[in-house]
Amino acid sequence: MGDYLVKALAYNGQVRAYAVRSTDTVGEAQRRHYTWPTASAALGRAMTATVMMGAMLTDDNKLTVKIEGGGPIGHILVDSNAKGEVRGYVSNPQTHFDLNAHGKLDVRRAVGTDGTLSVVKDIGLRDYFTGQVPIISGELGEDFTYYFSTSEQTPSAVGVGVLVNPDNSILAAGGFIIQLMPGTEDETISKIEKRLSEIPPISKQIEKGLSPEDILLEVLGKEEIKFLEKMPVSFTCTCSKERFGNAIIGLGKKEIQAMIDEDGQAEAHCHFCNEKYLYSIEELVAFKDESK
Known part of the structure; x- marks a missing residue:
């Protein structure tokens, strides 16, 4: 199964949703930059979130995400567009630490929590759209969630995850973004919050072989979701x-x-x-x- 992204609506249009399998895409970044596990997880999470944000655009529009948390990894820079193409790098790709207290790659320590997450969108107008928020977690999923709610005033839940093999290659990567539309009913919000608290981490879902469609069914429920579009995702650079x-x-x-x-x-x-x-x-x- 190659990497791809799905778009969906749920709860009679009250909820907009995206999910992606990005294992091969993050794996390509890991091979090109020789990233060590913690750096791979940080870059992979950023690329996974950014490619879903790119899918929210149209035509030839594109965006750039820059994460500067003050940590030893340096800055993370990722580009994406409306076609599922994404590229990215970190300043210090050979960054790695022991697992954190939860037994997971210590992305927070690598990224840092003293800095900003910035988004610049090129939507074909003379002026770019720019949004910037302080980094509140360093784990990145929570930071993208905060960006959407603060900078774009769209209540969202962002889940991104990367698993790394012992040989530094990428075992699994993927993510989801759930967004509430204006007027979403309280009952709908409660249902989604409950399901989000019960599902396993996104990387574990990918490792088990769940597709992007399966992930959204896990989060939103089988009876409530309508899939709209499926698009391939890849590491693509525009240089020559x-x-x-x-x-x-x-x-x-x-x-x-x-x-x-x-x-x-x-x-x-x-x-x-x-x-x-x-x-x-x-x-x-x-x-x-x-x-x-």
Whole structure:
């Protein structure tokens, strides 16, 4: 089963819901960045939440989430769009600690709790939408929940989880977002809160083989849910040798000549996917000729 995301409505349209299996997507990030378990869990949770937020957008709209909690992992940066494409990285990918008191990866310690979670949405307008909230937990699920309720005034429940194998590869990753629409009945809220308190952690559900549809059925109940859409999810980066080449051209003739004189080549590195692109002296000379 490949990674995918589902969108649904429940309780006669009172509730909007998303769920995703992101195991392969987070696994690709782990392989590209050589993340250690605690860093994998932090990055994976952030990517899982962000890809669901991207699915709330339309057309060519996209968003960027930045998490700066002051912890040893540094900042986490994740991009996503309305097509289920996501990419991300952490400043210090080789961050790991002993399990916390609950026997789980200590994401809070890695992320920190002294900082902010920021969301910038590019929705095709001249000005970007920007929302920012303080980090209240460092576990990230609670922090995204707080972001939705505070910055977007949408009461939500966000569950994200990542399990890591002994060899550092990703065993399971996934998540859900449940959002209450204006006018949701108190009885509906009580039912959802009860179910959320009873279900196992999201990563355990993924490990057991539950699909995104199964996860939402667990949270919302079989009789109350209507599935609307299913879309593939993947780690996708927009970088390319041509794109970086255009950036070099934009530096101007003087800067390019300095590259030629000092190194005889140039290397570009994409933080998001960890790809490196090497440019020969011949390519740099051509760039210089194109440059203004």
